[in-house]
Amino acid sequence: MDEFQETPKESLRINQIASIDEVKEAINYFNMVFTPTLSQRFSDLDKYSEKIFQYANICVVKENKRYKGLSVLYANNTETKMAYLPLMGVIPQSQNKGIGRLLISECINISKRKGMENLKLEVFLSNIKAINFYKNAGFNFLEKASSESIYMLRKL
Numbered sequence: 001m002d003e004f005q006e007t008p009k010e011s012l013r014i015n016q017i018a019s020i021d022e023v024k025e026a027i028n029y030f031n032m033v034f035t036p037t038l039s040q041r042f043s044d045l046d047k048y049s050e051k052i053f054q055y056a057n058i059c060v061v062k063e064n065k066r067y068k069g070l071s072v073l074y075a076n077n078t079e080t081k082m083a084y085l086p087l088m089g090v091i092p093q094s095q096n097k098g099i100g101r102l103l104i105s106e107c108i109n110i111s112k113r114k115g116m117e118n119l120k121l122e123v124f125l126s127n128i129k130a131i132n133f134y135k136n137a138g139f140n141f142l143e144k145a146s147s148e149s150i151y152m153l154r155k156l
Helices: 020-033 045-055 099-113 128-136
Strands: 012-016 057-063 066-074 082-090 118-124 140-144 149-155
Touching: 012 099, 020 045, 020 057, 020 066, 020 082, 057 099, 066 099, 082 099, 099 118, 118 128, 128 149
Parallel strands: 082 118
Antiparallel strands: 012 057, 057 066, 066 082, 118 149, 140 149
């Protein structure tokens, strides 16, 4: 069992999304949670949804059938054995309730099951809260990604 794992509240459920309609619904729901918004990052959210549905593991946390958290994980690079987490977010009203821990633990477990050795993510330098969260989850600074963001890495 991973040292970062936490027992979630009974009412919290993590599910992998299994249909393109669910992916589109979740991506549209979480659009405004991210800064910049997903629609600012990707010109066509439907096309982006189709891409991640085809290649990624998409997990959502729901409480009483309402979305609380989302993660998108690529764990399919068998050459580098590097998983990549391009999106992870928790709605603001549900932060600091273990949802992020539940999502990151699931991403770590999926990555390990798929034979990945490292998990990489990009985070904006302005998002100090997320950087501290990832540090607490065992991620370390890897390199600068851009003038506004860094890559962080966790060995699995």
